[in-house]
Amino acid sequence: MTFVQVIDCKTHQADKLDRLMDNWVKATQGKRTATHSIVGRDRSDSAHVVEIVEFPSYEEAMKNSRLPETDRIFRQLVEICDEAPTFTDLEVSRDEQLNTGVARTFVEEVINRRNYDVADALCTPDYKEHDPALSSYGIGLARAKEENREILEAFRPRLTVESMIAEGDLVSARLSYTGRHVGPFKGMEPTDREVMGTGHVTFRCENGKIAEGWWNWDDLGLLRQIGAVDV
Structure with missing residues (x-):
């Protein structure tokens, strides 16, 4: 079953966040299990950034989280955030294209x-x-x-x-x-x-x-x- 993780963070260093995402994509090439990633910025609060990452399943998401590259980028993400990011784990129950x-x-x-x-x-x-x-x-x-x-x-x-x-x-x-x-x-x-x-x-x-x-x-x-x- 498709699994989606929503990462919610506050940061005034959006440019550094973008570079971190680019580094993660490059570093995990051929290793990551994520299939789709979307980053969005709150129109009413530019410091509020949300990343939505899709995986084929929860198990594949866990494999991705155990990658050393993922752990390294996450620690760098925490450093540029104004407060600790939060995570919401979703089992997809309906997916309409x-x-x-x-x-x-x-x-x-x-x-x-x-x-x-x-x-x-x-x-x-x-x-x-x-x-x-x-x-x-x-x-x-x-x-x-x-x-x-x-x-x-x-x-x-x-x-x-x-x-x-x-x-x-x-x-x-x-x-x-x-x-x-x-x-x-x-x-x-x-x-x-x-x-x-x-x-x-x-x-x-x-x-x-x-x-x-x-x-x-x-x-x-x-x-x-x-x-x-x-x-």
């Missing part, structure tokens, strides 16, 4: 179930789609729905999200698909051939909606499978 949720819904509803109009609720009105397979690199939502409808109806693909990561307002997913060429595609009549392939998408989100999407697919591999090219 909200932007990944809207990305998964887009894949499942718009692509797999072909509920095209659901995209209107999931995307911002000024959504832009970047896909070299489409007529222009950077088209709006209405045109993206129209052009993607032709592709989806031609192959009836089923997408699988193989992995997904999120950072800030960006969500990136590694995808695979299987389908069958059952409809016209770019002037080519259906061949009834099975197709499969891989791709990636990166979404940029704004206020819980998708504002931009960058798609990349193995288009050459698809064309080979339906006999459109022989290379």
Whole structure:
């Protein structure tokens, strides 16, 4: 179970605190078990600094705390604090990646179930789609729905999200698909051939909606499978 430690301290030497964090990251490279660290400063009290450190589990956090580098940096941290820092240990009971949720819904509803109009609720009105397979690199939502409808109806693909990561307002997913060429595609009549392939998408989100999407697919591999090219 994911474990989070919250370190709460008061210091008027925030620049030294930043340097300490940099030193800890460098000194524990290849040894630390922490997976994520966030440092924030209280807007109403600039001396109030909070660090949130994430670990895969409590046991991994304990391994990290026993590192000599961690102990050394902690002692230096105490020296620059106005008072002794406090620690809050949290077992994570719920972890919601909200932007990944809207990305998964887009894949499942718009692509797999072909509920095209659901995209209107999931995307911002000024959504832009970047896909070299489409007529222009950077088209709006209405045109993206129209052009993607032709592709989806031609192959009836089923997408699988193989992995997904999120950072800030960006969500990136590694995808695979299987389908069958059952409809016209770019002037080519259906061949009834099975197709499969891989791709990636990166979404940029704004206020819980998708504002931009960058798609990349193995288009050459698809064309080979339906006999459109022989290379």
